[in-house]
Amino acid sequence: MNITAKTKIAMVIGDPIEHSLSPKMHNAGLENLALDSTHVYVGCRVNIADLENFVKGVKAMKIHFVSCTIPHKIEIIKYLDEIDDVAKKIGAVNTVINNDGILKGSNTDWLGVLLPLEKKVALQNKTVALLGAGGAARAAAYAVTSKGATLKIYNRTLENAKVLAEAFGGEAYSLELLQDVRNADIIINTTAIGMQPNIHETPLPKEFINNNQIVFDAVYTPYETTFLREAKEQGASIIHGTEMFLQQGITQFKLYTGKEAPEEVMRNILLDNFKLL
Ligand code: NAP
DSSP, X not given: OOOOTTOEEEEEEESSOTTOOHHHHHHHHHHHTTXXXXXXXXXXXXXXXXXXXXXXXXXXXXXXXXXXOTTXXXXXXXXXXXXXXXXXXXXXXXXXXXXXXXXXXXXXHHHHHHHHHHTTOOOTTOEEEEEOOSHHHHHHHXXXXXXXXXXXXXXXXXXXXXXXXXXXXXXXXXGGGGGGGGXXXXXXXXXXXXXXXXXXXXXXXXGGOOTXXXXXXXXXXXXXXXXXXXXXXXXXXXXXXXXXXXXXXXXXHHHXXXXXXXXXXXXXXXXXXXXXX
16 A cells, blocks of 8 residues: 555545445556555545535545535535536536635536447437436436437426426427337436346336447446346347446546546456446
8 A cells, every 4th residue: 555645535425335336446547557656535425414514624634536426416516616517507516626725516427428428429410318307317418418419308207307308408208208219319218217126127118129229227236237138139239337437437537637547447347346236
């Protein structure tokens, strides 16, 4: 271990946080680039009632970088000094950089959606069917509309889909019209359906998926959901939720180290651990 009094501290906060693979992923990247004496990445469980005090502590201790997960992404906004335009539009912060006591919030979740998709296809003029209208859906909606895709949102509560359509541009549908997903180029699931322990559930009947489509699941536990397995059986090209997790983290790595992240190293450590979950 190379930690000294000069080592900069990066951390992920959430409640709970013990399950998080971010420390493993980031520390593997830091070690690979021999940055493990200048930076260390830890996890902290922070109760939402303590968030304001936590932010004061970040300033007092000169914590260099904070990544936020559930339930802090919205609540933390009111305690920060600055928020960038993208985080404002998405309405959530997952990244806080401490610039000499000025805390600036940003969002890399949307890049977790965009970067894996762009490895497969250019989004301009593609039709994206987005399942869900919660936090992950907002990041996905921003990602695809910022690159010129047409957005169709399908959600259990139509009102929530309408709010998203209003914010990002697009059309809102109830689940009764889910069969129209057949005509989309890309399908993204941002509901929690299929997540452990309900691993046999899927947000979409298999027959609505075809071999011209790209199917992306934000759910990453289990590693391969029923939705993705059935999409693969239908001949679709699939993207695992782990890629979203990886790419948002890789973007954060560059923000707090100033260096390109070692993508393969970080992917491998994630996959080794996710497949064990
Ligand atoms: P959220 O804000 O609570 O939103 C959940 C969405 O799912 C809502 O649109 C909700 O519909 C819908 N939904 C929930 N249960 C449903 C059901 N039984 N039937 C139909 N629709 C249902 O959650 P979130 O933060 O967006 O997270 C959603 C999923 O994405 C989680 O599994 C999370 O782990 C995953 N995620 C993954 C990553 C990654 O890096 N891979 C990042 C963020 C999130 P209503 O509007 O009707 O309530």
